[in-house]
Amino acid sequence: MSRHWNGGGGAPELGATDLEVSQAFQVSIRTIRRWRLQYAEFCEALEMAYHRKVQIAIDAVTPAPATPTEDL
Template structure:
């Protein structure tokens, strides 16, 4: 008995028109769901049929361009927000400088209009240590007696 190998050739079914979702950048799984087939079949159609492949590529490019435009729009929005915050910070700093200047002018005016200081009160070094004694009465080098401490 001679065994003869059986060669099975799988035919790829003809590709239908790609769904509109393919032209909008849908994934192969989404296209397979729309066509009620498997991802493997969609992949085979993409490999074997140029028109189908071109429709998928066109959708992929459109999706990439849309994502790039969305990224650019987000970047522009972020830059506008940074500019707005920077302007608000500058305005706040300017207002703080103006308030500080007004306070300085107010203080300078108060100092200029203030009454002269009262006469200087005697300091402890100019007062006698005990009543009736003068600070110069103690001999040089002698310590003064402290009240409440026995000598």
């Protein structure tokens, strides 16, 4: 999963990696992975953020549908 984080010690950006989340919370990656298993809401939040980030990327590269033109 290659997502980005601003690295400023605050909250990670949308769709951050487990490493980036662990750095933001100042815990190990193992802790983030354990939290994913122990806390369904935490896991769901990370997954939703990831999928939203992917959708934003897809939308950015997908051409808009052609609009019908009227015959003049």
